[in-house]
Amino acid sequence: MSTQRLFNFSAGPAVLPPSVLEQAQRELLALPGVGMSILEISHRSKAFEAILAKTEADVRTLGGVPDGYKVLFLQGGASLQFSMVPMNLLAAGTTADYIVTGAWSQKAVKEAQRVGTVHVAGSTEAEAFVRVPRQDELSLTAGASYVHFTTNNTIFGTQWTVEPEVGEAPLVADTSSDMFSRPIDVSKYGLIYAGAQKNLGPSGVTLVIIREDLLARSQKSMHSMLSYATHAGNQSMYNTPPCFGIYLMGLVMQWALAQGGLTAIGAVNDRKAATLYAEIDRTGFYRGTAQKDSRSKMNITFRLPSEELEAKFAKESTAAGFDGLKGHRSVGGMRASVYNAFPEEGVEALVQFMKEFERQNG
Numbered sequence: 001m002s003t004q005r006l007f008n009f010s011a012g013p014a015v016l017p018p019s020v021l022e023q024a025q026r027e028l029l030a031l032p033g034v035g036m037s038i039l040e041i042s043h044r045s046k047a048f049e050a051i052l053a054k055t056e057a058d059v060r061t062l063g064g065v066p067d068g069y070k071v072l073f074l075q076g077g078a079s080l081q082f083s084m085v086p087m088n089l090l091a092a093g094t095t096a097d098y099i100v101t102g103a104w105s106q107k108a109v110k111e112a113q114r115v116g117t118v119h120v121a122g123s124t125e126a127e128a129f130v131r132v133p134r135q136d137e138l139s140l141t142a143g144a145s146y147v148h149f150t151t152n153n154t155i156f157g158t159q160w161t162v163e164p165e166v167g168e169a170p171l172v173a174d175t176s177s178d179m180f181s182r183p184i185d186v187s188k189y190g191l192i193y194a195g196a197q198k199n200l201g202p203s204g205v206t207l208v209i210i211r212e213d214l215l216a217r218s219q220k221s222m223h224s225m226l227s228y229a230t231h232a233g234n235q236s237m238y239n240t241p242p243c244f245g246i247y248l249m250g251l252v253m254q255w256a257l258a259q260g261g262l263t264a265i266g267a268v269n270d271r272k273a274a275t276l277y278a279e280i281d282r283t284g285f286y287r288g289t290a291q292k293d294s295r296s297k298m299n300i301t302f303r304l305p306s307e308e309l310e311a312k313f314a315k316e317s318t319a320a321g322f323d324g325l326k327g328h329r330s331v332g333g334m335r336a337s338v339y340n341a342f343p344e345e346g347v348e349a350l351v352q353f354m355k356e357f358e359r360q361n362g
């Protein structure tokens with residue numbers, strides 16, 4: 001069986017650094033000094049407590065997480081956060097503002113509406129989500145319990161370049177598909193969440209960073225597992241945490257720090273995205289689907305002149321060793337997801353493939 005690695009453009013679960021996979025492979029039978037696998041040890045063991053503490057410390061260092069914030073490792077994906085955010089933070093008689101920039105924001109709205117009053121404070125749905133709203137298009141509620149937005153829209157290939165200005169209300173962000181892809185000022189946020197499987201590790205663990213004063217909003221009557229206060233009060237160990245996912249996220253954090261941290265990672269991501277968009281814009285054969293000022297550096301979406309050519313592109317790119325370039329089933333077209341661990345050689349190789357495909361079919 002071949003262990004040749006393809007260029008993996010999957011939107012998630014997604015590519016991980018080979019050095020991380022190799023370390024996990026080396027350590028799978030027995031963690032150094034422990035003599036048992038990460039898959040076998042108690043989450044109450046000293047060994048796992050050390051892994052959890054180191055992963056949290058490295059998340060804090062990499063993200064520059066200030067004091068006054070809790071770092072939580074939860075389960076249920078970003079999708080459970082769509083529910084936990086309003087269940088914990090949306091008090092009766094108040095309103096939560098949601099900025100709607102794609103399918104994931106819409107799902108977040110749907111769950112919040114089950115809990116309380118939601119005001120859509122901005123939406124680009126009428127333009128098929130080809131951009132994120134401008135600040136002057138937002139209609140924020142005075143005294144909103146929080147403002148929720150999606151930093152990067154994985155399906156539509158758009159991304160905010162700066163956070164919306166929301167005044168006093170805590171800013172809540174779904175950062176699942178661009179977490180730690182560039183420097184982040186955590187102090188601007190009340191709560192940040194991300195499913196790990198795009199930039200942070202494997203699926204099964206969800207990173208939540210929450211400002212400590214917001215924990216007081218979790219009502220005592222809540223189901224324990226759905227309460228941020230429970231998880232914060234128990235250092236993410238109220239129940240059995242996703243041990244392997246936390247371990248692997250820890251290795252990814254160490255890798256990211258070794259790259260030089262978020263400034264260095266952001267520079268590489270800028271370069272990868274610029275290279276791909278330059279090819280998309282070169283002749284007009286390819287057409288970027290996102291408006292230029294909203295283009296994502298993580299999920300680069302584009303179309304070809306016809307659906308027939310898109311099908312051909314998908315087929316031939318797969319045969320050439322590129323995986324996962326087909327766009328989301330809801331929007332069609334092509335999508336190249338180039339998360340942190342996606343190598344620059346893979347971007348160069350795709351550009352060469354695109355040039356050759358255009359030469360033959362243009």
Ligand SMILES: *Cc1c(COP(=O)(O)O)cnc(C)c1O
Binds near residue numbers: 078177196
């Ligand atoms: C992938 C994704 C989700 C869904 O994450 P799950 O962990 O599968 O629940 C939510 N929001 C965004 C922006 C995503 O990219």
